[in-house]
Amino acid sequence: MLTISNLQAAVEGKEILKGIDLQINKGEVHAIMGPNGSGKSTLAAVLAGREDYEITGGSVTFEGEDLLEMAPEERAQAGIFLAFQYPVEIPGVSNTNFLRAAVNEVRKARGLEPMEPKDFLTTIREKAALMEIDQTMMSRSVNEGFSGGEKKRNEIFQMAMLDPKLAVLDETDSGLDIDALKIVATGVNKLRSPERAFVVITHYQRLLDHIVPDFVHVLYKGRIVKSGGKELAHELEAKGYDWIKAEFAEEIAS
Amino acid sequence: MTMSAETLDLKDKCILDFQSLEASLNGQSKTPFHAVRKQAIERFAELGFPTIRNEEWKYTNLMPALKAEYVLSHGLQSQVLKTTLTAKDVAPFLVPSMKANVLVFVNDSYAPELSTIITTLNGVTVSSFAEALQRSPELVQKHFARHAAFENDALAALNTAFAHNGAFVGIAEGVVVEEPFHLVFVNDARRNAVLSQPRNLFLLGANAEATIVESYHTIGSHQGFMNVVGEVMLEENAVLHHYKLQNDAENSTFVGATQVHQEASSVFNSVVISLAGGIIRNNLNTMLAGKATDTHFYGLYMVGGKTLVDNHTLADHAMPHCTSNELYKGILDDRSIGVFNGKIMVRQDAQKTLAYQSNRNILLSPNATMNTKPQLEIFADDVKCSHGATSGQLDGDALFYLRARGLSRERAQALLLYAFAGEVIEKIRIEALREYVDTIIAARLHQEELKAA
Structure with missing residues (x-):
């Protein structure tokens, strides 16, 4: 589904990603872990198409197309969804209007007619209940005045509405208490399917207790330095990132 | 200082027209009313039309607009302006489904055959300014040019000199009028360039409440110049909701001054919406002359082409415990030019003043410009005042967020602009008018489907 080959990216001349290789097939859940500043969020932003980053090398293909x-x-529209680490507040744009526009744009790209208003409202109600999102939140401006937990739940709610093929969750667990974390994880788990893939970016292992990954990758200084199964997350939790830093400091420096 | 020959032409023409107007007056030339007009033309003769060397007109050059061969709506050639407009011609200027008293003025003469008065309440007087002057000369003279000073304002002086036509709205003490008064000012420039100068007077007695909508329009392809002065008197506890709607043709030049006098506990809510035109200059001044008044200035200008929109506002706090709150927002495209000059004056006695001002602008084109200047002059010590001005592009993070959800750049931009404008639009209290403005903006942004939501 997604093939990342030797991806290199820089921001303001500073190289952040130094050659990432990653293959993601449909139905898989990949966790990307790593210490702060290792390039996790940059990877998410580059996949979503943020223009502040300069691609300096490598390639990314999504279902055979050149994603970059x-x-x-x-x-x-092709089916990639990024759940933002810091969802943006957009005063004056109601959640409902925004979602209607987004859902219909994505449907249009798939050759579907705009959703009937009645169906749209039914779908909203159904998915909102899943994420424990209050109906009053729907009429409010996008993310405006939402608590940290509400913003993250809103991201997953949008994901449910947009029905993506590949979802990238950028530190969705940051700033969440355990109850909010459980709601988010439950929402994600309900969306897991053999057709859909996830990239779960996180600093901590605790999210992975709830969203159990198929693969875990450790990103350090712009490279994936270790890959393994879910047990790798536990190992990191037990040993901390210093273990990785010690092991790879020399290699990276060279 | 040198002036172009053309400028002298229009100035001289105005002075000449005044003389002929005066010659045609019989006994009326001895009235105190006319004495004021005479002072005004003398002052105009001294000042002349403002050039960009005048600090108040630094960014707004009227000179090109003064070059046309205007027929003045008063004096020598006024008979040329006899208009043949029909209800069909003015229908596009009405606000659909707004149940209102509609007063139409063509080349600033009141056109009763095109007007509709629906309010039948006692204590409501609505007529042309000329009729009010004839009926209640003392009342009109008591307020005429008492609020709108022309000492340093050539255009106000010119308007005052020719004050005759325009609207009079008088609401007696304690009367609350539900239906808005929609004043529709039309320049009929089909046969020649027109300079019209409506003069308005709105008097609200104690505890009275009213809503006034003013809109300005040009018909025809010749130049239209409209120089409006409105004086507003709000007695104790009176409430006026005032709207100006400007969506005029490129061949129009508009200069309008609204001078408000607020007595204690009165409320003045103003929303000025400028969507198109050639040159638009709005002067909005309120004198907070009584305690505990409340003033709201809201403005939205959303223009493209070569339109120039210049808003000068003044909240003059003379008494304690008054609040003024101002929000002007601009969206400028193409080669359009915006000017905002917002002054807050807090005089020595105006303790416990709350005065807020904000001017926010989005420039959609590298060729659009915005000149913004907040001015605070504070002579009292126990006050809360703030001001802020921004000019820039749309929020890049918000734009990316929307695009990351599948909205095209154009769509995302339109959605954000619609929301940006919405903050001012929502201040319009008349639902039909709000809908009307909203529809124009949504259509301009191709956002009809979102509006329907």
Whole structure:
């Protein structure tokens, strides 16, 4: 589904990603872990098409298409969803209007008619209940005045509405208490399917207790330095990132 | 200082027209009313039309607009302006489904045959300014040019000199009028360029409440110049909701001054919406002359082409415990130019003043410009005042967020602009008017489907 080959990216001339290789097939859940500043969020932003980053090398293909050639909206329309680490507040744009526009754009790209208003409202109600999102939140402006937990739940709710093929969760667990974390994880787990893949980016292992990954990768200084099964997450939790830093410091420096 | 020959032409023409107007007056030339007009033309003759060397007109160059061969709506050639407009011609200027008193003025003469008065309440007087002057000369003279000073304002002086036509709205003490008064000012420039100068007077007695909508329009392809002065008197506890709607043709030049006098506990809510035109200059001044008044200035200008929109506002706090709150927002495209000059004056006695001002602008084109200047002059010590001005592009993070959800760049931008404008639109209290403005903006942004939501 997604093939990342030797991906290199820089921001303001500073190289952040130094050659990432990753293969993600449908139905798989990949966790990407790593210490702060290792390039996790940059990877998420590059996959979503954020223009602040300069691609300095490598390639990314999504279902055979050159992802890096696509505009952010084309990526979303093709089925990539990024759950933001810091969802943006958009005063004056109601959640409902925003979602209607987004859902219909994505449907249009798939050759579908705009959703009937009645169906749209039914779907909203159904998915909102899943994420324990209050109906009053729907009429409020996008993320405006939402608590940290509400913002993250809103991200997963949007994901449920947009029905992506590949979802990238960028530190969705950050700033969440355990109850909110469980709601988010339950929502994600309900969306797991043999057709859908996930990239779960996190600093901590605790999210992975709830969203159990098939693969765990450790990103350090812009490279994937270790890959394994879910047990790798536990190992990291037990030993901390210093273990990785010690092991790879020399190699990276060279 | 040198002036172009053309400027002298229009100035001289105005002075000449005044003389002929005066010659045609019989006994009326001895009235105190006319004495004020005479002072005004003398002052205009001294000041002349403002050039960009005048600090108040630094960014707004009227000179090109003064070059047309205007027929003045008063004096020598006024008979040329006899209009043949029909209800069909003015129908596009009405606000659909707004149940209102509609007063139509063509080349600033009141056109009763095109107007509809629906309010039948006692204590409501609505007529042309000329009729009010004839009926209640003392009342009109008591307020005429008492609020709108022309000492340093050539255009106000010019308007005052020719004050005759325009609207009079008088609401007696304690009367609350539900239906808005929609004043529709039309320049009929089909046969020649027109300079019209409506003069308005709105008097609200104690505890009275009213809503006034003013809109300005040009018909025809010749130049239209409209120089409006409105004086507003709000007695104790009176409430006026005032709207200005400007969606005019490129061949129009508009200069309008609204001078408000607020007595204690009165409320003045103003929303100024400028969507199109050639040159638009709005002067909005309120004198907070009584305690505990409440003033809201809201403005939205959303223009493209070569339109120039210049808003000058003044909240003059003379008494304690008054609140003024101002929010002007601009969206400028193409080669359009925006000017915002917002002054807050807090005089020595105006303790416990709350005065807020904000001017926010989005420039959609590298060729659009915005000149913004907040001015605070504070002479009292126990006050809360704030001001802020921003000019820039749309929020990049918000744009990316929307695009990452599948919205095209154009769509995302339109959605954000619609929301940006919405903050001012929502201040319009008349639902039909709000819908009307909202529809225009949504259509301009191709956002009809979102509006329907």
